[in-house]
Amino acid sequence: MSKVLFDKETGPxxxxxxxxxxxxxxxRMPDAFFLVVGSRTCAHLIQSAAGVMIFAEPRFGTxxxxxxxxxxxxxxxxxxxxxxxxxxxxxxxxxxxxxxxSCPSEVIKLDLATVAEKLNKKxxxxxxxxxxxxxxxxxxxxxxxxxxxKSLIPLMGATDEEKLLVVGTIxxxxxxxxxxxxxxxxxxNVESFPPRQSTELPKIGTNTKVLLTQPYLCDxxxxxxxxxxxxxxxxxxxxxxGSTKWILAAADAFKIQxxxxxxxxxxxxxxxxxxxxxHKEILRGKKLxxxxxxxxxxxxxxxxxxxxxxxLVEVGTPYLNKELMEEELNxxxxxxxxxxxxxxxxxxxxxxxxxxxxxxxxxxxANPLEAEGIxxxxxxxxxxxxxxxxxxxxxxxxxxxxxxxxxxxxTTKTLATSK
Amino acid sequence: MELTLxxxxxxxxxxxxxxxxxxxxxxxxxxxxxxDTYADLLFTMIExxxxxxxxxxxxxxxxxxxxxxxELVKKNISEAVxxxxxxxxxxxxxxxxxxxxxxxxxxAKGMGFDIPIVNLELPAYSKKENWGAxxxxxxxxxxxxxxxxxxxxxxxxxxWKDLGRRPKVNILGPTLLGFRCRDDxxxxxxxxxxxxxxTNVVSPLNSSPDDIKRLIDAEINICLxxxxxxxxxxxxxxxxxxxxxxxxxxxxxxxxxxxKEVHKKLDLPLTNQEELENKSxxxxxxxxxxxxxxxxxxVFIFGDGTHAIAAAKIAKEELGFEVVGxxxxxxxxxxxxxxxxxxxxxxxxxxxxxxxxxxxxxxxSPELVLGTQMERHSAKRLGIPxxxxxxxxxxxxxxxxxxxxxxxxxxxxxxxxxxxxLMMGLEExxxxxxxxxxxxxxxxxxxxxxTAVNTNESKHENIIKEDQPNLKEIIWTDxxxxxxxxxxxxxxxxxxxxxxxxxxxxxxxxIDDETLYDAKAFFS
Numbered sequence: 050m051s052k053v054l055f056d057k058e059t060g061p062x063x064x065x066x067x068x069x070x071x072x073x074x075x076x077r078m079p080d081a082f083f084l085v086v087g088s089r090t091c092a093h094l095i096q097s098a099a100g101v102m103i104f105a106e107p108r109f110g111t112x113x114x115x116x117x118x119x120x121x122x123x124x125x126x127x128x129x130x131x132x133x134x135x136x137x138x139x140x141x142x143x144x145x146x147x148x149x150x151s152c153p154s155e156v157i158k159l160d161l162a163t164v165a166e167k168l169n170k171k172x173x174x175x176x177x178x179x180x181x182x183x184x185x186x187x188x189x190x191x192x193x194x195x196x197x198x199k200s201l202i203p204l205m206g207a208t209d210e211e212k213l214l215v216v217g218t219i220x221x222x223x224x225x226x227x228x229x230x231x232x233x234x235x236x237x238n239v240e241s242f243p244p245r246q247s248t249e250l251p252k253i254g255t256n257t258k259v260l261l262t263q264p265y266l267c268d269x270x271x272x273x274x275x276x277x278x279x280x281x282x283x284x285x286x287x288x289x290x291g292s293t294k295w296i297l298a299a300a301d302a303f304k305i306q307x308x309x310x311x312x313x314x315x316x317x318x319x320x321x322x323x324x325x326x327x328h329k330e331i332l333r334g335k336k337l338x339x340x341x342x343x344x345x346x347x348x349x350x351x352x353x354x355x356x357x358x359x360x361l362v363e364v365g366t367p368y369l370n371k372e373l374m375e376e377e378l379n380x381x382x383x384x385x386x387x388x389x390x391x392x393x394x395x396x397x398x399x400x401x402x403x404x405x406x407x408x409x410x411x412x413x414x415a416n417p418l419e420a421e422g423i424x425x426x427x428x429x430x431x432x433x434x435x436x437x438x439x440x441x442x443x444x445x446x447x448x449x450x451x452x453x454x455x456x457x458x459x460t461t462k463t464l465a466t467s468k
Numbered sequence: 469m470e471l472t473l474x475x476x477x478x479x480x481x482x483x484x485x486x487x488x489x490x491x492x493x494x495x496x497x498x499x500x501x502x503x504d505t506y507a508d509l510l511f512t513m514i515e516x517x518x519x520x521x522x523x524x525x526x527x528x529x530x531x532x533x534x535x536x537x538x539e540l541v542k543k544n545i546s547e548a549v550x551x552x553x554x555x556x557x558x559x560x561x562x563x564x565x566x567x568x569x570x571x572x573x574x575x576a577k578g579m580g581f582d583i584p585i586v587n588l589e590l591p592a593y594s595k596k597e598n599w600g601a602x603x604x605x606x607x608x609x610x611x612x613x614x615x616x617x618x619x620x621x622x623x624x625x626x627x628w629k630d631l632g633r634r635p636k637v638n639i640l641g642p643t644l645l646g647f648r649c650r651d652d653x654x655x656x657x658x659x660x661x662x663x664x665x666x667t668n669v670v671s672p673l674n675s676s677p678d679d680i681k682r683l684i685d686a687e688i689n690i691c692l693x694x695x696x697x698x699x700x701x702x703x704x705x706x707x708x709x710x711x712x713x714x715x716x717x718x719x720x721x722x723x724x725x726x727x728k729e730v731h732k733k734l735d736l737p738l739t740n741q742e743e744l745e746n747k748s749x750x751x752x753x754x755x756x757x758x759x760x761x762x763x764x765x766x767v768f769i770f771g772d773g774t775h776a777i778a779a780a781k782i783a784k785e786e787l788g789f790e791v792v793g794x795x796x797x798x799x800x801x802x803x804x805x806x807x808x809x810x811x812x813x814x815x816x817x818x819x820x821x822x823x824x825x826x827x828x829x830x831x832x833s834p835e836l837v838l839g840t841q842m843e844r845h846s847a848k849r850l851g852i853p854x855x856x857x858x859x860x861x862x863x864x865x866x867x868x869x870x871x872x873x874x875x876x877x878x879x880x881x882x883x884x885x886x887x888x889x890l891m892m893g894l895e896e897x898x899x900x901x902x903x904x905x906x907x908x909x910x911x912x913x914x915x916x917x918x919t920a921v922n923t924n925e926s927k928h929e930n931i932i933k934e935d936q937p938n939l940k941e942i943i944w945t946d947x948x949x950x951x952x953x954x955x956x957x958x959x960x961x962x963x964x965x966x967x968x969x970x971x972x973x974x975x976x977x978x979i980d981d982e983t984l985y986d987a988k989a990f991f992s
Contacts, residue, residue: 061544062527066503088563088592093478094506106823110473116593118469119567128469136471152501152564155530185503186530186564394524394551413508413520420518464518 053378053385055369060392063413064342064367065098065429066185067193068151072099073432074197074243075108077218080144081247083109083197084136085183086129086159087151098429108143110136114153122159129164133178143176145247147197150182177204177248189367191265191344191432194218198243198269201250202276205242208252212238213299214278216270217263220435221245227286227438230296233313235305253278258302260295262286262437264377265344267370284376285437287345288352288446289321292439294376317439324443325356328450332357335406335453338399341365341391342411342428349409349431351380357446361385362403365396407453420464424452474822476797476840476860480590480600481562482507487604488558489521490643490672494608495554497545499537499572500562502527514861515644524548526565526572533568541572542579549581556608556677557581560588584677586611596820598695598772598798601643605672606699612680613707622709625687626735635734636668636686640712641697643672645861647775651872652692656717659875660690663727665734672696684708688733692716692874693774695798717874718778719786719882720750748876750883754787765890768793768834770817770825770843771858773801775873777808779838779857782882784812792832793817795825797840822846836890841865853889942971944979951981966991 068091071083085091092111112132118125129148137143146168148161161180168178181196182188188196198216213236215227224241231239240251255277261270264285274280283298284291293314300310337359339346346366353359361382369389371378378387388396393414400408400423408418408425415425426449436445456462481498488496489511498504505525511517526544528537549557559576573587586607590600628635639656642649650673657667668686669679683689683704689712691701701712711733717726724744731738745751753759767789769779776796783789795817796805802818809816817828826846829837837847837854841862847854856865857873872878944952955963963984970987971979 060547061525062502063505063508063525064502065506066501068503069506089472089475089477089479089596090481090504090563090592092472092475093482094503096474097478097506097510107473110471113470113472114593115469116591119593125469132469132471152503153567156533156564156567184530185501186528186533189502394547411505411509412513413505414512416512416516416518417520 052383053381053387056386056388058388058390058392058395060390060395062367062391063340063393063411064391065190065411066094066152067183067188067190067196068095068149068185069098069190069429070183070193070197070432071095071109071149073218074194077243077245078145078247079108079245080142081108081147082136082140082143082145083147083149084133085109085111085149085151086154086161087111087114087149088153089113091151091153106140114157119157122157125157125159126164129159130168133168137172137176145177145179147200148178148180149193149197150180150184152184152186155182155184155186179204189344190342191263194263195266195268198266199272201243201247202253202269202272205250205276206252207276208254209256210238210252210254211256211303212240212251212258213303214240214242214251214253214257214259214273216242216259216261216273217266218243219262219437223435223437223441226440230313230317230438231299234296234300234310236299236303255279258299260299260302261373263345264348264370264373267373270373282376284351284380285345285348287348287436287442288356289318289325289439289442290355290380291348291352291377292437292442293318296439314439321439321442325446328443328446329357331450331453332359332446334358334360336360336362336403337449338362338403338405338408339364340396340400340408340410340414340428341367341388342409343431344368345428345431346409347374347377347381347387350385351377352442352445353449354382354385355380356442357449359407359449362405363388363396363399365389365391367391407449409449422463424456426452472820474842476820476822476842477597478507478510478860479563479592480595480597480603481560481588481592482510483597483600483602484558484560484588484590484604485511485521485523486597486601486643486645487608487672488523489517491522491608491675491677493555493676493678494522494558495548495552495556496521496523496558496560497526497541497548497572497576498523498560498562499526499528499541499565499570501525501529501564504562504564510861511644514863515866516863517644522552522554524552528565537568538570538575541570541575545572545576545579549583554583556584556586556612558586558588558604558608560590561592563592566592584611596799599800601696602699602800605640605696606703608672608677609680609683609700610703612677613683613704616681616684617707621684621707623684623687624709625711625733628687628734634664634666635688635736636666637688637690637730637734638668638683638686639670639690639692640700641672641691641693641695642670643693643696645859646693646696647772647857647859647861647865648871648873648878649673649693650866651870652874652878654870655872655875655877656690656692659717659723659727660730663731663736663738663740665730665736684710686710688712688730690730694804695772695774695800716774716778718775718878719782720745720748720879721785722778722781723748723875723879748879750786750879753883753887759787759887762887762890763788765789765836766792766832766834767836767838768829768832769857770795770797770828770837770839772796773798773805775858776805777801778873780808780812782879783838783886786879787883787886789836792834793828795819795828826850836886838886855886855889941977942968942979943977945981947981948979948984951984963988 165178165180179200181200183193257278259278259280281302283295286292286295350364364387415427559573576585642653689701691697691712704710713729715726715729717723773796794809806816822842838857844854967987
């Protein structure tokens with residue numbers, strides 16, 4: 050392992066909770082509904098983070114706890130039962146219903162597992178019920194997906210068939226590209242988890258080799274291992290380097306010659322490197338500060354340093370799973386400062402002190418930093434955009450070069466009234 | 469338990485944040501888990517604020533619950549006071565913290581700070597955003613002014629005469645994330661100033677705790693948004709005898725009534741009443757013949773209480789629309805909205821469920837919807853023009869230009885905002901009506917000549933074939949075609965289809981000029 054510097058920080062944080070991941074999960078599995086059992090805050094959070102006014106009837110909602118629900122848990126369970134019945138009657142197309150725990154439901158110890166079990170019996174053959182927690186007292190932003198996927202694992206059938214299981218939500222078009230590449234190098238049996246339909250879950254077993262697309266799936270990986278799956282260790286498929294190593298690791302697990310892989314991906318790599326050049330021109334030598342939020346920070350830092358030649362000031366991460374991140378950490382330059390956790394005020398002090406050229410941060414912080422003349426890229430875009438794979442490397446770089454390019458164009462650099 | 473897919477109002481602590489973020493020199497310590505920090509983006513993204521809201525979230529986690537969350541609260545309070553040096557500290561909880569009962573307000577008060585501490589108790593499981601904003605504003609004012617209350621603290625609205633100065637008023641209620649508050653405040657101050665009335669304090673927007681302490685330097689209060697400021701105005705009336713206005717100056721008549729009310733309360737003679745009628749272009753624009761087509765337009769209104777009530781009055785009395793539906797999501801304003809609805813022979817729709825609103829729109833088949841951003845989406849789906857009149861805020865509701873709802877300029881803005889979508893609506897309707905006219909199709913597609921004539925002609929033929937397959941046998945003779953071209957273009961489509969309908973009903977295979985006149989006589 051290269052020598053990176055680890056630091057831990059506690060204090061007030063500025064991050065989304067796991068409920069936010071519903072925003073992309075419901076799009077991935079259009080036959081599923083996500084029912085948060087929580088407060089008006091939960092409902093408001095999701096609609097604010099997603100800007101959901103565009104949907105007629107979204108495939109997620111909140112069963113908002115009211116005072117009478119807090120008084121007696123038995124009643125709360127009954128109430129939830131009633132809400133679910135209404136929902137199913139109204140939306141007969143739903144095949145899977147996730148009951149999603151929240152901060153208040155966790156604190157009052159609402160037992161969603163039992164509720165789900167009961168409902169499963171009642172709606173047997175019609176709707177399957179699952180539960181997981183997206184609460185902010187336990188999960189950060191992307192960790193919600195970890196919980197959702199973990200809850201699906203018990204429903205996955207068993208098989209001895211050899212297959213590559215690509216795990217983690219990625220854009221559909223990216224998924225198609227990656228599958229094509231795997232096919233071309235000789236891995237024929239490739240499936241994705243989560244699938245595009247919640248009812249079409251892949252089967253798994255001892256001959257299933259798991260390849261992660263996202264770094265935030267610790268619990269899912271553990272449960273897949275318990276089911277006998279073999280986990281392929283690799284950096285994550287962001288940028289040319291990460292994606293190449295990711296594909297090579299998969300090939301290695303399937304005993305495919307490296308030469309064969311290079312034959313397939315060499316033209317892709319040279320095309321992607323060429324496309325990266327324009328962005329590199331803008332990003333080269335610029336100072337980058339990543340605030341903790343999406344858990345993609347370490348992979349992004351590796352890509353932006355190794356392939357775009359940016360200088361890393363600080364790499365924040367909401368939490369650090371050294372085992373899952375080992376391959377990534379090995380690729381980071383010496384003395385990279387990684388800070389786990391957050392004290393948002395102290396971290397912003399360090400941002401101002403170090404005067405970075407670009408800060409990757411959440412939406413709450415972006416405009417205030419811009420107003421001070423510090424350029425930003427909001428991290429939520431990373432979870433909505435197709436950024437994985439060799440073909441997307443230049444698009445990924447573009448997310449970071451665009452704010453800098455824009456700044457070169459515009460004459461006004463700060464907001465005069467902000468101070 | 470209530471199933472909610474989308475909500476008009478956030479939780480009450482977001483209301484408190486609206487007050488805190490509107491003000492200066494004040495900090496809000498919010499005992500809340502990390503996810504609740506999303507609320508910052510409402511201000512930094514929707515309002516494009518260049519400042520973070522002055523809020524410290526304790527962001528407690530599950531592992532803290534086993535230990536001492538109270539210590540965590542105290543640590544955060546100390547750090548926040550040290551770092552931000554506020555002149556007043558608000559302390560409160562969000563929904564989750566309410567359940568663990570750390571009582572952060574009491575903790576803060578026990579820490580020995582020499583600044584006023586406002587303890588906010590906002591029941592998250594029964595109340596909503598506007599209530600939270602109103603309660604917070606009231607608690608701040610109460611905390612900062614309670615010591616000034618005494619037997620002889622009564623303020624006489626006429627005292628400015630004895631003091632030998634212009635009368636002074638406070639403008640209460642404007643906040644961030646309030647609909648066009650930023651510009652309403654400017655407009656109202658301008659109007660008051662023209663009448664010789666000075667503004668003492670505007671609050672909460674851009675005010676500080678020091679300004680709150682100065683509220684009692686004014687003679688009366690202007691209650692600009694009842695949702696936010698009525699409770700505070702009532703308290704100031706009860707404890708300082710300060711009168712407050714109840715007329716919301718949205719629309720011409722209400723702006724005039726508002727000015728009259730202010731003058732009456734201050735005992736200031738109103739000398740320029742006729743002048744007031746001509747301050748806005750709305751009355752004349754509405755009177756001008758071009759607006760004839762607005763008469764009796766069916767309009768459906770839904771929004772917060774203040775804006776929905778104002779919209780109903782303007783729609784009916786100042787634009788000559790017919791109000792076919794009225795409702796609000798503000799339960800606190802339900803009584804007032806019901807009264808207005810009753811006057812219009814309607815039953816008010818009081819709901820927080822946007823699907824019910826969409827349903828009501830469908831049922832009343834209005835020609836214009838005045839609603840929130842959500843109704844804009846519903847109306848779009850239903851193909852009905854819509855103008856946005858109320859929160860919840862969307863980035864579009866914070867326009868770069870000066871764009872108030874209140875006062876004279878507000879009336880101008882309202883005329884344009886409500887009538888322009890309707891014009892567009894009429895245009896859409898015309899396009900639909902004449903879509904078989906290739907002259908019209910040409911004109912609609914491009915103003916740049918006839919480079920695409922051939923494509924359009926073939927398209928035109930296709931439309932006929934697709935839409936009316938059984939018309940293939942009916943042939944327009946040359947005389948028929950010639951006569952048809954003499955019909956003004958805007959009714960030509962109608963005439964054509966009526967004639968064809970007529971010809972079909974008579975079993976004719978040809979339409980000549982005479983058939984056209986026969987049909988005309990038949991339908992007239």
